[in-house]
Amino acid sequence: MRVCIVGGALQGMECVLLARAAGLSSVVVDRRPDAPALSLCDEPVVMDPVTDPESFSELTDGCDFVIPACESRRTLDALVSTVEDGRLLFDPRAYAVTSSKLKSNRLMASLDVPMPLSWPECGYPAIVKPSSLSGSVGVTLAHNIRGLSGGISDVRALGDRPVIQEFVSGRSVSVEVIGDGLRSEAFVTTEVCLDPYYDCKMVRCRPGILHESEERLLDGIGISVADALALRGIMDVEAIATRSGLKVLEVDARIPSQTPAAVLAATGVNLLMEMISSAEGELRGSGPFTGSSVYRHVVFSDGILRSCGEKEFARVHSPRFEEGLFGSDLAITDYDPHADEWRATLIVSGNSPDEADSRSEAVTGRMLDEMSLDSFTDEGPEVL
Ligand SMILES: Nc1ncnc2c1ncn2[C@@H]1O[C@H](COP(=O)(O)OP(=O)(O)O)[C@@H](O)[C@H]1O
Ligand SMILES: [Mg+2]
Structure with a gap:
């Protein structure tokens, strides 16, 4: 099987790692010749699917699946219009909701998902973060009005709208969910450890990251959000296990980086293969594991x-x-x-x-x- 991964940065490196582990042949497409996943894959292609849709179509005709591994709106739109549905491992409708924290928070609130309190009920310290950006870009912690207005201006300077909410502390956890449009399955919980800029420096995967009841709750949240989105593809749920229970920070309907590699190393579950299996009509779950x-x-x-x-x-x-x-x-x-x-x-x-x-x-x-x-x-x- 030959897969075309579009985007050669962090998500692209993750996809190549998963493809390689499954023995798939990988093509990586990126318009930047220095994109790091290009040197990891079997066939690097420097190309922009947006400006060169003919060459891109020709390339993907020879691939079994096309996997978007980027968050560029123009590239994602181009993929949706050039690659037919069954071969594109991406759910544009779910992505349209989850790529806006304002929209996905509204959806989660309607499903009674536990989340950090919103401003102004939450008071200080508060987290100020952009609604549509990702990768912890523009996230700041505000202790007072100065910090709050600074955080809001930073988000506006990035061209985005701010989400202001309670700063919650505890272990950061994450779980992937895969859906086939009709039903969904939650996979393996991981713990995400952060650097001083709230960026992920380490992922741990192991049994017992959460108590059994919290793990069931997290899986249930993932499944209920995925079902509300009629998700066809993968999504992750990021939450903080606080002393007063789980608080969900965000959901994201795209292949994540880092956690799938940690899941694979611990359990042998390859989330790329699970996405492919689901797209081929067989949605599987992950059983108990010990690694x-x-x-x-x-x-x-x-x-x-x-x-x-x-x-x-x-x-x-x-x-x-x-x-x-x-x-x-x-x-x-x-x-x-x-x-x-x-x-x-x-x-x-x-x-x-x-x-x-x-x-x-x-x-x-x-x-x-x-x-x-x-x-x-x-x-x-x-x-x-
Ligand atoms: N309410 C919050 N309380 C504590 N930390 C938060 C909160 N919201 C975000 N963070 C921190 O910022 C990081 C990035 O925020 P997140 O909502 O995941 O947005 P994104 O990953 O899209 O940038 C989180 O992983 C977490 O470490
Ligand atoms: Mg996040």
């Missing part, structure tokens, strides 16, 4: 080795897959022992959470040893 994984990003620059969010990792140059790097199972990296700057996503799995954690720590130890460094810098968001 664990740790997936994380690091950057070496200015003589310092540190954890980083995926936006920093996305600056990787012509990355490759490498098995066994520093003792990991799989890395996506431009590591070069002689370079003064490189980046890596490092993935390890284990039979138990402890085994996955200690293997991940051993990878850090080996990086420090091999690079003759004393310390690894690992920062998280501001703690209130």
